Amino acid sequence: MLNITTSSEDNAVIIFLEGRLDVNAAVEADRTFTEVLSQTDSVVLDLQKLEYVASAGLRAIKKLRFNLKEKGGSLLVRNATAEVMNIFEMTGIAAILKFV
Amino acid sequence: MFRHKKKGSAKKRKVSLLISVGLLLTVVFLSSVLLNSAEFRYLYYVVQTGKANDDGKRIVDYVRDELYSYEALPWLMTYWKEHSNSMDIPIGGLKDPNWKKSHDDFMDAFVKNISIDEVQAFSEDEQKEFAEVCYMRCASFFDRVKQDFDVNNINCSMYNGDGTSFAFFKSVDESSAKGRYSLGESWPFDIKLHSVASKIYDTGEDQGNLEFVTSTTDDQKYAFVYSTIKVEGQVVGVICETIPISDLLEQISFGVDVLRKANLQFFIIVFIILLSLVYFMLIRPLVQIQKGVRGYKSDKDSGAIGKRLKRLAKKQNEIGILAEDVTEMAVEMDRYVEEIKSVTAEKERIGAELDMAASIQSGSLPHRFPAFPERNEFDIYAIMDPAKEVGGDFYDFFLTDDDHLALVVADVSGKGIPAALFMMVSKTVIRSLANTQKSPKDILYAANSILCQNNEEFMFVTLWLGILEISTGELVFADAGHEKPALYHDKKWQLLEKKSMGMALGMADPQELLELDEKYQYTDTIIKLDPGDMIMQYTDGVTEASDSDNNQFGEEGLLSALSVITDTTPEKLLLHVQEEIDDFVKKSPQFDDITMLALLYK
Structure with missing residues (x-):
């Protein structure tokens, strides 16, 4: 189960991911990311309550990062837990994401 | 989706609808008949008691008028009262030969016209004989009234004030011990039970209502009708007719019976008409629709059900709408089934392709061991x-x-x-x-x-x-x-x-x-x-x-x-x-x- 909420802060949109970003939830996350992309160039992913991320979820994040880069925008990731960070590190996606 | 029913059970259900309607109607009708009877019984009771009152009143007034026709009545009432023991009156009534004799012998045409003054001029023996003759004339009049009007009890009496009544005249039902009470004979009379009589004695006025009292001698209920004889405003005698309630009730029951029969006949006709209506307007069309649905269930041919229900669907009522809807539903269902079929085929195709893809994929990995x-x-x-x-x-x-x-x-x-x-x-x-x-x-x-x-x-x-x-x-x-x-x-x-x-x-x-x-x-x-x-x-x-x-x-x-x-x-x-x-x-x-x-x- 994944719970996605968004809020605005300054010019950025903050996306809160809560629960498990598995292969099914990735579809929903991808949809939200696409929506947010049409609204802003600056996105912050808050992963404080994200417990798990599957490779399909990483793909969605990767896609979001790419699309923002194309638009000249920015993607920041914050509050990732050790477990999620471990997955990020393992696949190397941590290298191309900016953390705050 | 569809529950399969055997033909027999469906038939049973169809009949049971008719039975339910029949039972419902029967209950409604029966309760209506009972209610009608009760209402009618009450109405009839009111009418009958009213009529009994009118009839009784006419009789007692008629008797009173007869007594009043004696000019010397006040003197007579007093004399009768005072000489009730010494008067020479045969007991046997009209049939007694002595009675007839004395009656015939006297010139009765003059009796009524003798005034009090004339009577007072009589000698004592003459007065006695006058009083006796008048009494016998009146007593026979009471007997006649009793016979002619077929009343149960007609009397003229005076309450003694001690729980008994003094009888002037009292002609009673011949089935009882005696046909008539003798002058001065007393009988128990509880004034407290006789509300109307007690009012008459209290006020000296005639009262119009019937009085219902249960007799202490035979435990039967009686209706009492009264009229009064007054001398100078004082009540000196009360004329009373009693009517057994059982007579009244008998008449009422007869009337109610007639009405009930009429009611039942009417309801049976309505019952048959209603059931026929239910059958022809509801059950038969429903069975037709049901047959159509069942036919559709077996052959899945929306055209056939449409043809079958075409005539019903033209009706401008709920049945018509139902028939139309059922037909439309069948057509809809056909379309839906077609859709499902194509979707299923598509799914099957995708499934087959996935299976092939899976086998290509697993085949592409080295999978033979060693x-x-x-x-x-x-x-x-x-x-x-x-x-x-x-x-x-x-x-x-x-x-x-x-x-x-x-x-x-x-x-x-x-x-x-x-x-x-x-x-x-x-x-x-x-x-x-x-x-x-x-x-x-x-x-x-x-x-x-x-x-x-x-x-x-x-x-x-x-x-x-x-x-x-x-x-x-x-x-x-x-x-x-x-x-x-x-x-x-x-x-x-x-x-x-x-x-x-x-x-x-x-x-x-x-x-x-x-x-x-x-x-x-x-x-x-x-x-x-x-x-x-x-x-x-x-x-x-x-x-x-x-x-x-x-x-x-x-x-x-x-x-x-x-x-x-x-x-x-x-x-x-x-x-x-x-x-x-x-x-x-x-x-x-x-x-x-x-x-x-x-x-x-x-």
């Missing part, structure tokens, strides 16, 4: 168990030349057809690159470049690539974000720590990748396998296999599963690990592909 029967320097085994029909995991192994064996275990992001397509591409890229280059890390860099090109869907793949020099046992491997391999060496299993993380293939452009930190670069690790050593690689489907409480199998689970079996074949080893995983997850659905590869160096 894979290299002619080579006895090593033994290899692998398993790929996709969570969906087609998966994103894959393993691969192939000889790049006589002395080099390439081993691949990989996990593509996502699942299903997209993952399977990307997997096929990755597998092909690695295979072709491995045939020309010797260093795993170089192969990974090259593969990353290729997989990053035109990667429209942002797919990536974590991959572990090892190349074994068969003659020396030297294993060089590099890792693109994949799991740690397990090594069996010196009789124990351990996970090999990574030198660098290594970026998953397709994750970062080659240019971008080179600018990243050292730990994301691909590096070659070299280890030396001794005969008897084993290397085992897998995907995260193994370590992340979860039970129903979301506990993961984990690296510890894997290591302990591996450690149970030593000195065995790769096949037995992997099957054992698979069993352990199955035991661990129990009935939880498999979320991820599970892929394992093991090599025994001999």
Whole structure:
């Protein structure tokens, strides 16, 4: 189960991911990311309550990062837990994401 | 969706509807008849008692007028009262010969016209005889009234004030002991029971109402009607007629009976008409619709049901609407069934294609074991168990030349057809690159470049690539974000720590990748396998296999599963690990592909 909420802060949109970003939830996350992309160039992913991320979820994040880069925008990731960070590190996606 | 009913039971239900309506009508009608009877009984009672009052009043007034026609009545009443014991009156009434004689002998035409003054001028004997004659005339009049009007009891009396009444005249039913009371005879009279009589004595006024009293002698209820004889405003006698209530009730019952019969006849006719209406307007059309529906159920022909219900559907009532709706529903259903059919066909086609894709995918992995029967320097085994029909995991192994064996275990992001397509591409890229280059890390860099090109869907793949020099046992491997391999060496299993993380293939452009930190670069690790050593690689489907409480199998689970079996074949080893995983997850659905590869160096 994944719970996605968004809020605005300054010019950025903050996306809160809560629960498990598995292969099914990735579809929903991808949809939200696409929506947010049409609204802003600056996105912050808050992963404080994200417990798990599957490779399909990483793909969605990767896609979001790419699309923002194309638009000249920015993607920041914050509050990732050790477990999620471990997955990020393992696949190397941590290298191309900016953390705050 | 459809409940199958036998024909018999449907028929039964149809009849039972008619019975229910019939029963309902019967209940309504019967209660209506009973209510009607009760109402009528009451009304009739009111009418009958009114009539009895009028009739009775007419009689007592008639008697009073007769008494009043004696000019000397006041004198007579007093004389009768005072000489009740000494008067010479035959007991037997009209039939008594003495009575007749004295009656005939006197010139009765004059009796009524004799005034009080004249009477007072009479001698004592004459007065006595006058009083006797008048009394006998009046008494016979009472008897006549009783007979002619067929009344139960007609009397003229005076309350004594002591619970008894003084009888002037009292003609009673001949069935009772005597036909008539004699003058001055008293009988019990409880004034408290006679509300109307008591009012008459109190006020001296006539009262119009019937009085109902239960007789103390025979326990029957009687209605009393009164009239009064007054002298100078004083009540000197009360004329009373009594009517047995049973007579009244008999008349009422007769009337009610007649009405009830009429009511019943009327209701039976209405009952038959209503039931026929229900049958012809409701049940018969419903049966027709039901037959239509049943027909449609068996032949699924909406045209047939339309034809069958065409006439009914024209009716401008609820039945017509129902028939129309049923017809439309059948047509709708036909359309829906067609739709379902095509959707199902489409689904079946997709399912078949998926099956084919799955078999192509699994066929594309080396799946015949022993894979290299002619080579006895090593033994290899692998398993790929996709969570969906087609998966994103894959393993691969192939000889790049006589002395080099390439081993691949990989996990593509996502699942299903997209993952399977990307997997096929990755597998092909690695295979072709491995045939020309010797260093795993170089192969990974090259593969990353290729997989990053035109990667429209942002797919990536974590991959572990090892190349074994068969003659020396030297294993060089590099890792693109994949799991740690397990090594069996010196009789124990351990996970090999990574030198660098290594970026998953397709994750970062080659240019971008080179600018990243050292730990994301691909590096070659070299280890030396001794005969008897084993290397085992897998995907995260193994370590992340979860039970129903979301506990993961984990690296510890894997290591302990591996450690149970030593000195065995790769096949037995992997099957054992698979069993352990199955035991661990129990009935939880498999979320991820599970892929394992093991090599025994001999």
